[in-house]
Amino acid sequence: METNGLKGNFFKKYERLKLRKDFKRLYETGKSIQVPYFVIIYLKNGFEYSRFGFSVRKKFGKAVRRNRLKRWMREVIRTNKYVIPKGYDYLIIARKHLSRDFEKITYQHFKEELLKLFARIDDEENNIGVN
Structure with a gap:
């Protein structure tokens, strides 16, 4: 199977946040931005690539629903890496x-x-210090 068309379009292990200390550092010193659906x-x-972590509370729903949401989040990241600023850890x-709206909204x-x-x-990151 040839994968030349998909090269660089994978969600690699080193691009995932897994360690507790990384999550803790993000919570303590990270900046946040929010909209009704996400924070x-x-x-x-300090790396040339970004790392991603995902958090979905159990109140979101049963495991099937939570896992679908995480799959959607990973897919958005995987297919749009070129749009996302590099060199950051994201939670x-x-x-x-x-x-509340998950069953009503489309993937798009x-x-x-x-x-x-x-x-x-x-x-926000590119306009810091610009008045």
């Missing part, structure tokens, strides 16, 4: 409004909402 906590990581947290709408947040992060 993203982010912090420069994406699902909010209550998303839990979900993707647009999440990518808008990354665009805002990029704007």
Whole structure:
């Protein structure tokens, strides 16, 4: 099976946040940005690539529903890496409004909402110190 068309389009292990200390550092020193569906906590990581963590509370629903949401989040990241600012650790947290509307929204709408947040992060980081 030839994968030349998909090269670089994978979600690699080193791009995942897994260690407790990384999550703790994000919570304590990271900046956050929020919309009704998501909160993203982010912090420069000193690498040439970004790392991602996902958080979905049990109140969101049963495991099937939570896992579908995490699959959607990973897919958005995987297919849109070129849009997301590099060199950051990101923690994406699902909010209550998303839990309420999850069955009603389409994947496309979900993707647009999440990518808008990354665009805002990029704007905020590039405009620091500019008045």
